[in-house]
Each structure stands twice: as structure tokens, then as C-alpha cells.
Amino acid sequence: MTYESIIGLEIHVQLKTKSKMFCGSKNDPDEREPNINICEVCSGQPGVLPVINREAVHKALLVGLALDCQIAEYSKFDRKNYFYPDLPKGYQISQYDQPICGKGWVEIDSPPRAGARRGGEKTRRTIRINRAHLEEDAGKLIHEGNTTLVDLNRAGVPLLEIVTEPDFRDPAEAKTFLHNLRNTVRYLGVSDADMEKGHLRCDANISLRNPGETELPGYKVEIKNLNSFKAVEAGLNYEIARQTELLAVGEKLINETRGWDDVQSMTVAQRSKEEAHDYRYFPEPDLPIMHFVREEIEKLRAELPELPAQKLERFQTEYGLPEKDAEVLVNERSLAEYFEEVMSELEEWLSSSPSPGVGRVGERSDESIHKLAKQAVNWITGDFQALLKVAGTDARDAKITPENLAELIKMIHKGEVSGAAGKKILTIMFERGGDPSNIARDEGLGQVSDEEAIVVAVDKVIAENPKVVADFLSGKKPALGFLVGKVMAEMKGQANPQMVNSVLSKKLG
Ligand SMILES: [Zn+2]
Numbered sequence: 001m002t003y004e005s006i007i008g009l010e011i012h013v014q015l016k017t018k019s020k021m022f023c024g025s026k027n028d029p030d031e032r033e034p035n036i037n038i039c040e041v042c043s044g045q046p047g048v049l050p051v052i053n054r055e056a057v058h059k060a061l062l063v064g065l066a067l068d069c070q071i072a073e074y075s076k077f078d079r080k081n082y083f084y085p086d087l088p089k090g091y092q093i094s095q096y097d098q099p100i101c102g103k104g105w106v107e108i109d110s111p112p113r114a115g116a117r118r119g120g121e122k123t124r125r126t127i128r129i130n131r132a133h134l135e136e137d138a139g140k141l142i143h144e145g146n147t148t149l150v151d152l153n154r155a156g157v158p159l160l161e162i163v164t165e166p167d168f169r170d171p172a173e174a175k176t177f178l179h180n181l182r183n184t185v186r187y188l189g190v191s192d193a194d195m196e197k198g199h200l201r202c203d204a205n206i207s208l209r210n211p212g213e214t215e216l217p218g219y220k221v222e223i224k225n226l227n228s229f230k231a232v233e234a235g236l237n238y239e240i241a242r243q244t245e246l247l248a249v250g251e252k253l254i255n256e257t258r259g260w261d262d263v264q265s266m267t268v269a270q271r272s273k274e275e276a277h278d279y280r281y282f283p284e285p286d287l288p289i290m291h292f293v294r295e296e297i298e299k300l301r302a303e304l305p306e307l308p309a310q311k312l313e314r315f316q317t318e319y320g321l322p323e324k325d326a327e328v329l330v331n332e333r334s335l336a337e338y339f340e341e342v343m344s345e346l347e348e349w350l351s352s353s354p355s356p357g358v359g360r361v362g363e364r365s366d367e368s369i370h371k372l373a374k375q376a377v378n379w380i381t382g383d384f385q386a387l388l389k390v391a392g393t394d395a396r397d398a399k400i401t402p403e404n405l406a407e408l409i410k411m412i413h414k415g416e417v418s419g420a421a422g423k424k425i426l427t428i429m430f431e432r433g434g435d436p437s438n439i440a441r442d443e444g445l446g447q448v449s450d451e452e453a454i455v456v457a458v459d460k461v462i463a464e465n466p467k468v469v470a471d472f473l474s475g476k477k478p479a480l481g482f483l484v485g486k487v488m489a490e491m492k493g494q495a496n497p498q499m500v501n502s503v504l505s506k507k508l509g
Pocket residue numbers: 020023024025037038039040041042043156
């Protein structure tokens with residue numbers, strides 16, 4: 001029996017702000033020294049007053065707008081009461097019934113279902129957002145032998161909790177959504193969203209129902225601790241198998257919370273899930289209600305940068321890039337920006353200079369742009385990205401400027417250097433920067449595309465090899481290769497081989 005899975009996600013995004021959510025302590029997730037970035041507010045001392053961090057509110061609004069959420073006109077904070085050693089106040093300041101961002105939606109391209117035939121079509125799906133609210137993070141417990149230590153550096157760091165409706169039908173869809181969300185918050189500059197570092201934490205809830213049913217199942221299993229994209233998919237798939245087995249033998253499933261164990265690749269029962277009333281939510285009396293003015297929200301919406309999903313579409317239509325290539329670029333904002341800078345150089349060149357084989361002077365046809373774009377993406381996602389990975393740097397900090405890479409692509413396009421020489425030049429540029437034409441000259445990597453020089457060499461080779469020429473003319477095609485080799489030797493290996501071939505064929509034709 002195959003059931004239909006009903007999946008929803010709850011994602012905590014750690015916002016990148018200068019200070020914490022309700023105090024002036026530094027928000028530095030990389031701080032190693034414990035209890036350095038704390039004050040009386042975030043360490044829960046009596047008699048202190050929290051203050052709302054404007055930057056965190058601004059960043060929450062950006063995410064809300066990117067997810068097409070309704071922004072609340074009035075929004076308030078509430079106390080969520082529970083006891084835990086990493087929460088010195090005994091309550092977390094969160095938002096209960098008036099979250100900053102209300103209902104929204106995003107579209108995702110759902111990958112072909114598992115088990116579908118290869119080449120299965122992607123389908124576009126709408127995922128509804130239930131809400132997104134602001135809250136503060138808790139501290140960290142460090143267990144050492146029989147002792148447990150408390151580090152409050154993280155206590156009070158702003159979190160945006162994003163809750164989706166149970167609209168995913170497949171673990172791969174949930175993973176795609178999370179991936180898109182990570183790219184979106186990175187593009188918005190609101191979070192580094194590194195899952196390994198806990199900037200982005202994901203819980204999922206999943207239940208199963210019979211195919212064709214429309215009611216939501218009467219239970220929900222929440223999976224905690226899904227700390228990588230792989231874990232999200234694996235954890236959900238594990239639950240589908242586990243729940244299917246139980247339902248098959250007629251067992252009734254109940255609400256529960258389970259933790260994903262990465263080592264054993266399984267979920268483990270934790271505790272029955274708390275209901276909202278267990279937290280005794282009530283309005284935070286020490287903070288004012290926030291009021292958002294419509295006009296200002298619309299102004300903010302107008303200022304949103306191009307989001308990854310839009311960029312992905314534009315790269316395919318404007319530059320004719322295959323989806324896979326566009327995806328590799330868009331996944332890393334710095335790479336996408338680098339590509340666009342290279343393209344703007346190439347487009348300028350295209351519209352201002354004669355370029356054999358690309359287009360006529362001043363011509364800026366789609367075809368020629370697409371051709372150059374494909375070359376650019378091949379260099380950027382191929383050799384360039386490989387060099388970046390080895391060096392552990394970012395495209396922004398590379399010694400190769402987009403202008404110089406564009407220059408190299410032009411040189412290859414014009415036949416001034418071969419593709420193989422291009423790779424050598426790229427490596428040299430990566431190590432020490434510099435202009436590719438100077439490097440080609442200094443390293444003797446240039447390629448002669450001067451037709452006159454090639455004609456002279458061809459004539460000489462033809463005159464010196466009458467027998468081979470006669471062989472070729474009597475039908476021995478391989479003789480041409482021999483002659484090409486002779487011309488290349490004559491030109492010390494620096495002639496453009498395509499041109500040598502065509503000049504020779506013309507002369508002997
Ligand atoms: Zn503080």
C-alpha cells in the first residue's frame with residue numbers, strides 16, 4: 001500500500017544583525033569564547049527591560065515580502081513559558097497570535113517523483129506559507145563528562161521562524177523548498193544560512209493518508225534535528241517507511257516528536273508534543289506593539305533585490321543558458337554576479353567591434369549572446385570554480401577580474417589563443433592576476449590567426465612536399481593531416497589549426 005505523504009516545514013533562520021534581538025550585546029555566531037557577548041538582558045537578570053532591534057524587524061519584513069506574506073498592520077511579542085537551563089528567563093520572547101508576517105506563498109519546481117521514469121517532468125507547485133514570526137534564540141548547553149556548562153552567547157540572537165502549510169507531498173519537494181529559501185535569505189543578505197553552522201535549522205512534520213483522501217490525517221509526527229539538506233530528505237523518507245509499516249498492520253499513529261539521528265540514519269522517539277496552552281503564552285508587557293504603515297511596506301517591497309528564482313528564469317531567457325548551468329550560477333550569488341559582469345563586457349564588445357563568427361559590427365543578436373554566454377558559463381563553472389574551490393576563496397576575492405576573463409574569452413573566440421592555452425592563461429591569471437594578452441605574449445601561448453602568415457607557410461609546405469600533395473589529390477585523404485602537421489611545425493605550433501586546415505583545403509581544393 002502506498003500512502004500519500006503530507007509534509008510541512010518549520011524553519012528557523014538566524015538573522016545576521018549587529019546586535020541581539022532585545023539588547024545591545026553583539027550577535028556573533030562564530031564567537032568561541034563562552035559568555036562573552038552577554039549582558040543583563042540576554043542573561044535574564046531581574047529588573048531589566050528588552051528593546052526591539054529595528055534591524056531584525058527590517059530583515060524579517062524583507063523575508064516576509066520575498067515569501068509574498070501579508071505583513072501585519074499590528075504585531076506584538078508574547079512570552080512563551082518553559083523551563084530549560086539554556087533559557088535563564090524561564091520564558092522565550094516569541095510571537096503567538098499576531099506574527100509580523102502572515103499568510104504567503106512561493107512556487108517551487110517539484111523534482112520528478114521518486115520512482116518516476118527517468119526524464120520525468122518537473123511540475124510547478126505552490127507552497128503556502130502559514131506565517132513567519134520573530135523570536136529570540138536560546139543559549140547552548142555544553143556537556144563535559146558529568147558536568148554541563150551553559151554558554152549564553154547565542155541567547156537572545158534574533159530568529160525568524162517560518163512555518164509552511166502541510167503542502168509538500170514528497171521529501172524531495174521539501175528539500176527543494178529549503179534550498180530555495182536558503183538562497184533567498186542569502187540574496188536578501190539577512191542570514192548566512194549555513195545549515196552546518198546552525199544558521200538555518202529545520203524541523204518537519206509528516207503524516208500519511210490514503211491516496212484520494214482530502215482530509216488531513218488525525219495525527220502529526222514532528223521530526224527535529226534535520227540539520228542538513230540530506231537529513232531533511234532522509235529523515236522524511238525514513239518516517240514514510242516507518243509509518244507505512246505501522247499503518248499496514250492497522251496501528252493507530254499518534255502525535256509525537258522524534259529526533260533524527262544522523263549516525264544511525266533513523267528517527268528516535270523523544271516526547272509527546274506540547275500543546276500551545278502548555279506554554280501559557282501571554283503578551284510581553286515590556287515591549288510596545290509594532291505598527292507597520294502600508295506605504296512604507298510597499299516602499300520596501302519595491303526595493304527588494306532580484307531573488308534567486310527570478311534570476312534563474314532570467315538567465316535562461318536572456319542568455320539562453322541550460323537550466324543546470326543557470327542553477328550552478330544562481331546557487332552562489334557571487335558567481336552569478338561575476339557571470340553578469342563578464343557578460344556585460346562581452347555584450348559591449350559584441351555591439352562595438354567586428355567579431356568574426358559572432359556577428360557583424362554593431363549586431364547584438366540573441367544567438368551570438370547565447371553563444372558567448374555558454375562559453376562564459378563553461379569557464380566560470382568549470383576551470384574557474386574549480387580553482388576557487390581549491391584556493392577556498394570566493395569569486396569576489398579572485399585575482400581574475402571579470403574584465404580579464406571576458407578578455408580571455410574574446411581571445412579564444414577570435415582564435416588568438418587555443419582552448420588549451422586558455423586554460424594555462426586562466427591558471428596564471430588566477431595565481432597572480434594580470435591581462436590575458438600580456439600573459440599569452442610573455443608565455444608564448446599566443447596563436448597565430450594572421451591569415452597572410454598562414455598562407456605563406458602553407459605555400460611553402462605545398463612547394464616542399466609535391467609527393468604528399470599528389471597523394472592527397474589522388475584521393476588519399478590522410479595525407480592532409482600530414483600537411484597540417486608540417487604547417488604547424490613551420491609556425492612553431494602557434495598557428496590556429498582550424499585556419500591552417502581551411503587554408504590548406506582551399507589551396508588544394
Ligand atoms: Zn545582551
